Amino acid sequence: MGKRILIILGHPCAESFCAALADRYTEAAQLVGHESRVLLLGDLTFDPVLRHGYKQVQALEPDLLTAQADLLWANHLVFVYPIWWGGIPALMKGFIDRVFLPGFAFRYQPGKAFPKPLLKGRTADLLVTLDTPAWYYRWIYRMPGLHQLRKTTLQFCGIRPLRTLTFGPVLGANAQRREAWLKQAETLARR
Numbered sequence: 001m002g003k004r005i006l007i008i009l010g011h012p013c014a015e016s017f018c019a020a021l022a023d024r025y026t027e028a029a030q031l032v033g034h035e036s037r038v039l040l041l042g043d044l045t046f047d048p049v050l051r052h053g054y055k056q057v058q059a060l061e062p063d064l065l066t067a068q069a070d071l072l073w074a075n076h077l078v079f080v081y082p083i084w085w086g087g088i089p090a091l092m093k094g095f096i097d098r099v100f101l102p103g104f105a106f107r108y109q110p111g112k113a114f115p116k117p118l119l120k121g122r123t124a125d126l127l128v129t130l131d132t133p134a135w136y137y138r139w140i141y142r143m144p145g146l147h148q149l150r151k152t153t154l155q156f157c158g159i160r161p162l163r164t165l166t167f168g169p170v171l172g173a174n175a176q177r178r179e180a181w182l183k184q185a186e187t188l189a190r191r
Contacts, residue, residue: 002034006074010081010092011129012042017170017178021127022080024182028189037070041091048094054102067099077124077159078189079149082170083137087145096153105157117158124154124161127185130168137166163188 007026011018022038029036044063051058060068071077081092088096102108106115126149130137137143150161165188167181 002032003029003076004074005029005034005036005076005078006070007036007038007078007080008092008095009038009040009042010079010089010095012089012091014040014042016082017167018080018082018127018129020178020182021129021167021185022078025078025080025127025185025189028186032190034076034189037074039067039070041095044095046095046098048091048098050094050097058098060098064095064099067095068104071099071119075122077122077154078127079124080127082129083132083145083168086141087148100153100157115156117156120158122159124150124159125188126150126161126164127188128164128166129170130166131171132168134166134168137168 007022007029009019009022013019019040026036026038044061044067046061046064047058079092081088084090087093099105102115103118105119106117108115126146128146132141146164146166150164154161165184167184170178173181
């Protein structure tokens with residue numbers, strides 16, 4: 001039986017290389033029998049600002065309610081996003097702030113230092129584009145945009161990160177190089 005995969009495109013532009021990676025991953029996953037849904041953050045209508053932190057409930061827009069249902073449906077998540085200024089795009093950060101809420105993604109526990117993760121049983125892969133060489137992002141910058149999502153978001157909520165593929169520098173990459181990266185995404189989806 002195939003997995004239920006939710007592909008989350010964190011790049012706001014549907015014509016980006018990130019979008020091409022998400023498309024290739026989706027096609028390959030479906031060809032091997034996985035059920036998939038795609039969430040294009042750039043097409044969602046929502047306020048990306050968590051206006052009052054956790055002090056007040058901020059009603060979720062219909063697109064965010066659908067996104068939460070998709071997250072609960074999936075047993076595997078694939079985040080496809082660029083690294084901008086060392087981290088995840090603002091749109092994706094706003095999505096996480098608004099969707100991965102207490103009571104949905106985690107629950108505070110009286111007398112405990114850490115909340116209870118509520119999204120256990122799910123796994124995730126990250127497909128990440130860079131305009132910096134991947135080795136430089138890893139060894140010099142120390143990968144803040146990967147650690148942020150893998151450790152302080154996904155693991156915090158109980159989601160187990162599996163694989164991370166970094167592609168870069170995308171800026172100036174020729175068609176042959178880009179096709180090789182698309183094949184890597186395809187191979188990952190077929191696993």
